Amino acid sequence: MTKFERAIRAAESLPPEIREKIGAGVLEFVDRYDALVRDLEQGIAELNAGQGIPAEEVFADLRRRFGVPD
Secondary structure, three states, X not given: OOHHHHHHHHHOOOOHHHHHHHHHHHHHHXXXXXXXXXXXXXXXXXXXXXXXXXXXXXXXXXXXXXXXOO
């Protein structure tokens, strides 16, 4: 049995309002994880298509913005 399955089984004995809060938290976690995966996949696809900004430019801009010397 996986940890997730054990957690579901343990949560079944809790009061309904607590189960709802746990369920809402799990769904939020899953939604945020899925969004992150989609954003990363899109970013990788853009980089592979040559649409990215060269790292040197990104880091130079960050150094300027935050006052970090070269």
